[in-house]
Amino acid sequence: MKAPTATPPVAPTARGGSLTVLQGTALTLAAVLGTGVISLPGLAADAAGPASLLAWGALLLVSVPLAATFAALGARHPGGGGVSTYVGVAFGTRAATMVGWAFFLAIPIGAPVAAGFAASYVADAAGGGRATEVGVTAGVILVVAVMNWMGIQVSARVQLGIAGTIATLLLVAILASLPRVDPANLTPFLTHGWSGVGAAAALLVWAFAGWEIVSSLSGEYRDPARDIGRATAVTLGVVTVLYLGIAFVTVAVLGGGAGRAPLADLLVGAFGDWARPLTTAVAVLLTVGAVNSFFAGASRLGAALALTGAMPHWLGADVGSGRATPRHALLVVAGLALLVTAGEAALGLPTDATLLMTTGTFALVYVAGTAAAVRLLPGGWPRLAAVVSFVASAALVVLTGLPVLIPLATGLAGLCWTLRRKRRGP
Template sequence: MREVRREGGGIGALQGAALTLGALIGTGIISLPSLAAEAAGPASLVAWGLLLLVSVAFAASFAALGSRFPDGGGVTTYVRRAFGDRASTAIGWAFFFTIPAGAPVAAGFAAHYVADALGRGRETALVVTALILVVVTAVNWFGIEASARSQLAIAAVLATLLVLVIVLALPQASPDNLTPFAPHGVSGIGRAAGILLWAFVGWEIVASLSGRYHTPSRDIARAAAVALVVVAVLYVGVAFCTVAVLGPDPGPAPLSDLLVTALGEPARPAMTVVAVLLTIATINTYFAGAAELGASLARDGSLPTWLAARGGAQQVPRRALGLVAGLALLTTALLGLLRRDTDATLLMTTATFALVYLAGTAAATRLLAGWGRLAAVISVTASVGLVAVAGWRVLAPVVVGVIGVLWTLRRRRPVAAAGNR
């Protein structure tokens, strides 16, 4: 296969690794170790381990697909090649319109850290959530390359700080906090796995950035490998410290609590800054990928054509970006009016991501060969399990996907009728 290059620009392996880390490790490491510990106790470490192993297969599958088919459509491009336009449209609509619903969840994790540090409540958290969404939109407005360079610096600082948290907290670990190991049994591990799915989504949105790499055939695999190693070290370290240091009731801000345990209460504001940077890194990647996804879907006729427009020297899909940002802010406002917390859409969002993983990895079994196909088969099996854990909540993205297919059929019918006259 001929090597694809982007002449005059594009992101490299290190920048790609930083964007991938942002998608994988940002908000997941802020609050999910605590939520998983509440669901399964120390046995939540089993769920972490299993999902890390599955993530290896996901990384291999999506890296192989991105290297072979670099395109802003990402998963929808793979599904289109493997299963046709209707399947691609359905999964594209479900994925694209879930990102604005999930963005307030991600921003809300950091917003709660800020509210906790200020001694304020839900209203403050909602305001901070909206501010984070606005900041990330502004960063992406100037293009993926500028965004990737800034994210590389953020990723280096954050990885260093998180390693420091782990090293400082480990001496405070107590074996007593590891017993009973599974207070809620196997079902608790299953619930923890369902919660932790949020921590391992990210490969699917990074796929939509594959067309922005300078040399996809080389750099995507390198970026995925670097990101996977860093994610494994940081997630395992923070998860273990959460249960071994903080005990059965770790609280909503475990990173802050771990640092406070080691250094005292004055350390809490510093971790709040880290939480905000982690969140910005995550949403930055998702907004960049969502903008590329929306423009690609519009290009292929699965969304209104006006969303395909790009502007500026870097050809930024600003209309798609603006739609994602507007819907995310609208979701935040609705949560405020309904007096709901920002994590209200968490499980629906993870259900959509599970479905996207299933569609993408199923496409990979048809499009890849050799080791790539083996990784895809493992990933499909894991994705079926993730969809099963999501349960009835997958009905929401299925309904959105059906609406998307009906929209495209209705849109094309007048064109076909005109052609027959």
């Protein structure tokens, strides 16, 4: 089936790109592994009991074709627009605008959720309660904004160090916890029925978001056609081992006692109370790495949309000045994230209040991106992976429920703004 022609968003990237496979792997790993491993094993176990392991396994299986699909799209259509570009090529600029607006605005809404996971660890270790959580959340957002302000090469180097440290520490946590596994914690298995497994899967979408945002960094690779696939394959292997390992020991060791900081409980149980500060450092590093990847991708997405008139021109006005970093779009993303944090604090809401709203957006973006892949990718395994990913993404949207209406409303608002702007003229 021939895809309709459309002008995809322009990619605000450096000429030729500068990311190596290792740096790209670090950015991808941080985005996908992200903050999910900090608190979600406990939240999923609370929703489904030991059967939460089924939700983890199912989503890991879904991740294989999903990662392959976005890697294939990124290799064929590299640029800052990411999913918006693919949807534009496949379905036209109006659909691309809706996806772009929904995804761009989901990042500052989700950033406080990600930073809040680490903040809960810091509050647990240092005390201070809610005030500490809000302060740490805002601090993480500011640190990541500065990292991105300095450029993709600086943030990628920092990310590489973070990724290596985190992978090592998580592996240590898994191996040190295995001797304390209690088979009694795995029974009864379906403590909340199959509906509990579905509820856990809806929460865990957060843990597997990331393949779509790094597609906005595809134009930054030295050789996108070669390097994106390699970075994706390495990331898949590492994520599978670490996610399944942490999820298993959370359920089998902590059982019903898993709380919001299961990683801390696992390390303290294995090494004693001195390990609690180490766990806090792991949580903060994971969060900084994840939010860094999302800010890098979102800023390039915003600039790409601005350069095609789908967002205010100011967002991409600095891209043609010789800088590869779209600082205007970065300022908007960071500013909105701080505003959401302040609003939640003023209303007395927890930092994860917007979790399902954000995961709903990710699920909806997956549906749009995989639908575009079905039209754009050639026959054989790329098309098959796209079809499987589309079906799985649609199921995730159903599991998420009403929160998906928020990104739909955001996308419609963006489309209305664009159409009104075009009627008024440049």
